[in-house]
Amino acid sequence: xxxxxxxxxxxxxxxxxxxxxxxxxxxxxxxxxxxxxxxxxxxxxxxxxxxxxxxxxxxxxxxxxxxxxxxxxxxxxxxxxxxxxxxxxxxxxxxxxxxxxxxxxxxxxxxxxx
Numbered sequence: 001x002x003x004x005x006x007x008x009x010x011x012x013x014x015x016x017x018x019x020x021x022x023x024x025x026x027x028x029x030x031x032x033x034x035x036x037x038x039x040x041x042x043x044x045x046x047x048x049x050x051x052x053x054x055x056x057x058x059x060x061x062x063x064x065x066x067x068x069x070x071x072x073x074x075x076x077x078x079x080x081x082x083x084x085x086x087x088x089x090x091x092x093x094x095x096x097x098x099x100x101x102x103x104x105x106x107x108x109x110x111x112x113x114x
Contacts, residue, residue, distance in 0.1 A: 018052075020067075023101070024045045027041075028046075040077045044075075045074070047070050051066050051070030054066060067105040067109070068106040071106070
């Protein structure tokens with residue numbers, strides 16, 4: 001029973017990391033498409049994308065601190081952007097969802113038995 005729970009958590013982590021990577025790519029492509037290239041927001045997206053891809057591809061990167069650090073760095077960069085320039089509703093939703101996904105992945109990785 002315990003092995004199946006660990007296996008299903010691993011699958012959920014991989015699915016969430018995939019969703020996070022796709023969401024991040026969507027956000028960057030959207031910025032470029034509407035000609036609103038915002039370096040702070042895109043830098044945050046790049047950090048999250050690298051972490052999501054690392055979790056997907058590199059088994060040693062499946063540690064709770066990887067998505068936690070990426071989510072924190074991204075959130076700080078986005079908060080600086082918000083203070084300086086403000087943000088629209090879609091941007092706020094994208095920041096909130098990506099931060100929540102990073103947190104969820106970190107929690108699931110922390111709960112896995114090593």
